[in-house]
Each structure stands twice: as structure tokens, then as C-alpha cells.
Amino acid sequence: MLHKVPGVRYAKKAESLGADAVTVVGAEAGGHPGIEPVGTMVMAAAAARTIKIPLLVAGGIGTGEQLVAALAMGADGVAMGTRFLVSEEIWAHRSYKERLVAAGETDTTLLLQSMRNTQRALKTAHVAMIQQLEKEQAGDTQVLLPHIMGTVGRKAYETGDYEKAMLSCGQGVVFADRIEPLAAIVDRIEAEARSAMGRLQGIYQGPA
Ligand SMILES: Cc1cc2nc3c(=O)[nH]c(=O)nc-3n(C[C@H](O)[C@H](O)[C@H](O)COP(=O)(O)O)c2cc1C
Structure with missing residues (x-):
């Protein structure tokens, strides 16, 4: 069971009740960001330090660079809603x-x-x-x-x-910068993520 929550304490509860994985949604999200919205940057990092089951983060994510940032913060993946609204x-x-x-x-x-x-x-x-x-x-x-x-x-x-x-x-x-097929959006996000990882690799390795 994958459960979606707008706060770390709800994620902990879902974990304790046996959820297989949890999606934690930050304040930027479309739909319901919770009664006490916390930005995804804080929510994701705080959740990653607390939750042991597989963790997805969501809320304002629409680029490959953000996907890499979420993974760097300890998430196992991301969820996106708004970004796909312009798909054909x-x-x-x-x-x-x-x-x-x-x-x-x-x-x-x-x-x-x-x-x-x-x-x-x-x-x-x-x-x-x-x-x-x-x-x-x-x-x-x-x-x-x-x-x-x-x-x-x-x-x-x-x-x-x-x-x-x-x-x-x-x-x-x-x-969401153009109307296009869903697959094209995903392809662009993947290309952005690869490029972001390459950039990080360069920073990690330092000048040749
Ligand atoms: C048009 C739209 C409809 C949504 N409907 C639901 C819904 O019925 N139930 C739900 O749990 N979340 C719903 N959501 C929230 C998404 O499941 C997800 O948490 C959110 O889109 C993630 O943030 P993002 O929009 O910044 O990508 C909706 C989001 C959008 C944009």
C-alpha cells in the first residue's frame, strides 16, 4: 500500500501502520498541501531522516534537476501532478x-x-x-x-x-511550458536529470 500524506508525522503514522511506501507532499503542491503546509525542501529532508520505508516526495516538482535534488535529500522517487496537466x-x-x-x-x-x-x-x-x-x-x-x-x-x-x-x-x-505528449514531458525530465547528475559528478570529481 502506497499512502500519501501532507506531513512527516502522518508519514510516521502510515509507516507504523504497515504502509509499504509513503508519498510526502509539500506546500507547493496542487490540491491538498495539508492544514499546516511545509515547503517541499524542508518536508523532503525531514521525512528522509525519519522514514525507513520507501519515500516519494511531491509538491512543486516539475524538472529533472528537482528530481535529482529530491534523490539527494534521501527520497527514493518523486510524484508529480501539476507538471502533467499540460500533457496532450x-x-x-x-x-x-x-x-x-x-x-x-x-x-x-x-x-x-x-x-x-x-x-x-x-x-x-x-x-x-x-x-x-x-x-x-x-x-x-x-x-x-x-x-x-x-x-x-x-x-x-x-x-x-x-x-x-x-x-x-x-x-x-x-x-509547464508547452502542451505536448506525456512521454515528451517525461523524456525532457529524464534528460534534465541526467544533465544535473553529470554536473554534480563534475563538482564531486573537481577539475581534471
Ligand atoms: C488537478 C489536480 C487534481 C488532484 N486531485 C487529487 C485527488 O483527487 N486526490 C488526491 O489525493 N490528490 C489530488 N491531487 C494532488 C496530487 O495527487 C499530488 O499530491 C500533487 O499534484 C503533487 O504536487 P504537484 O501538483 O506540485 O506536482 C491533485 C492535483 C492536481 C494538480
Whole structure:
């Protein structure tokens, strides 16, 4: 069983209950980074020092250089969500993918903290409206529910009208730089990782 958690203490719990492997997700992640988000740089290193079962890290990872960094920190692998949203195989509307290609690392935001269900999503008009509701009517889940239902997001994926929805998206969207087949994205990440490892090898060996 592979369990995914947004914190080291939850990873320890999963390990103690017999999980075969665990994915630890940092604050940069799209979706749910936990109620007390911790950046992946700290989360990964802290988890690697604590967890003995195979460890994957996630949250903001979208390049081969980051993959190598995660391995260097003691992870056995990484997981990626946001980076693949622009792959051709994803059925979302092309307008949405084009928006993601244009997006930078500051184009996502956290919301739903008032429900203790923190979510990272693309900044949209709909998300700003929900954040306003959270300020004005803190704690009133019933007011929020119609705006965060999955059907709202699904419609936006279909129509491309992303401003009308809350769509999970991580800060690693900055690395989603073109719409292309999934295999091409993976190939590029692998090439980047090999190049990063070569660079590290050069540093380790020093000048010839
Ligand atoms: C569009 C989208 C939908 C997601 N849906 C879920 C989900 O239903 N359940 C879940 O546990 N995580 C979900 N996640 C989170 C991912 O499983 C993963 O933890 C996260 O994408 C990793 O961080 P990254 O987005 O920075 O790569 C989703 C992420 C994205 C981007």
C-alpha cells in the first residue's frame, strides 16, 4: 500500500501502520498541501531522516534537476501532478492548458483554510470570490459548498472557462511550458536529470 500524506508525522503514522511506501507532499503542491503546509525542501529532508520505508516526495516538482535534488535529500522517487496537466493526454480544454503554460509560480493561491481543508488552486475570479466568502462568513461551510463542488470544476475543464472554477494547481506550474505528449514531458525530465547528475559528478570529481 502506497499512502500519501501532507506531513512527516502522518508519514510516521502510515509507516507504523504497515504502509509499504509513503508519498510526502509539500506546500507547493496542487490540491491538498495539508492544514499546516511545509515547503517541499524542508518536508523532503525531514521525512528522509525519519522514514525507513520507501519515500516519494511531491509538491512543486516539475524538472529533472528537482528530481535529482529530491534523490539527494534521501527520497527514493518523486510524484508529480501539476507538471502533467499540460500533457496532450489530459482531457481538459486547450484554453485551460494554454493558461497553465502562461502561468508563473505566483499564479496559485491557498484557500479553504476556514474548512481546515486547505487547497492550492490556480488564481481565478471564482477562487477570489470563495476567499472573500471565507473572510466574510468564516466557518459557514454550507455557504462555500455550492462553489467548491466537483461538478463546477468539471464544467470548467470541459468548457475552458477556468475563471469560473477552483482548479487544483501547484506552484510547479511554472515548469509547464508547452502542451505536448506525456512521454515528451517525461523524456525532457529524464534528460534534465541526467544533465544535473553529470554536473554534480563534475563538482564531486573537481577539475581534471
Ligand atoms: C488537478 C489536480 C487534481 C488532484 N486531485 C487529487 C485527488 O483527487 N486526490 C488526491 O489525493 N490528490 C489530488 N491531487 C494532488 C496530487 O495527487 C499530488 O499530491 C500533487 O499534484 C503533487 O504536487 P504537484 O501538483 O506540485 O506536482 C491533485 C492535483 C492536481 C494538480
